Amino acid sequence: MEINLYNAQQAHTELRNLWNRLKPLLMTGQQYKITLKQMTRSLPQNAMFHSIINQVAKQAQHMGATYDSEDWKRILIWQWAKDTNKEQGKLVPSLDGTGIVQLGLQSRNFTKDEASEFTDWLLAWCSTNGVEIDEQLD
Numbered sequence: 001m002e003i004n005l006y007n008a009q010q011a012h013t014e015l016r017n018l019w020n021r022l023k024p025l026l027m028t029g030q031q032y033k034i035t036l037k038q039m040t041r042s043l044p045q046n047a048m049f050h051s052i053i054n055q056v057a058k059q060a061q062h063m064g065a066t067y068d069s070e071d072w073k074r075i076l077i078w079q080w081a082k083d084t085n086k087e088q089g090k091l092v093p094s095l096d097g098t099g100i101v102q103l104g105l106q107s108r109n110f111t112k113d114e115a116s117e118f119t120d121w122l123l124a125w126c127s128t129n130g131v132e133i134d135e136q137l138d
Contacts, residue, residue, distance in 0.1 A: 004039065041107070041115035049107070049115065052122045052133060059131045074102060080121045081105050086114075 003018070005011040022032060050069070053076060057069040067075065081088040081104070089104010110118065126133050 038111040038113070041110040041112055045112065045115040045119065046107070049119045049122055052119065052126065055133055056126060056131050060129060073107065076122060076125065077105055077107060077118070078102065080118050083121065084117065
């Protein structure tokens with residue numbers, strides 16, 4: 001079971017209903033685990049920052065090279081995490097020892113707040129680095 005909580009009144013109602021369902025089960029000796037986590041990014045947030053990253057990939061270079069959107073996404077998320085003192089993940093040697101693999105922060109796990117913060121950071125990065133963002137966002 002998953003319950004999305006949006007405001008105090010709705011949360012109070014949902015939690016009261018959950019308690020009414022759980023209490024008799026707990027009294028029979030059954031055990032349950034409840035996990036509470038912040039809501040993840042919305043689909044519009046996801047679409048927006050991916051659109052910005054697509055525009056970065058079309059316009060920007062890094063150290064004289066061009067990269068596709070997926071590569072730029074990894075580069076930009078890493079830098080955003082570093083700039084905002086978030087856990088960046090780590091770089092580890094590949095299994096065969098011939099390269100480096102980046103592990104860590106992924107946008108699919110962003111909270112709504114992180115997605116907003118990342119989008120704001122992206123827009124600022126684009127402004128500072130000469131990437132023009134189409135207001136229509138593709």
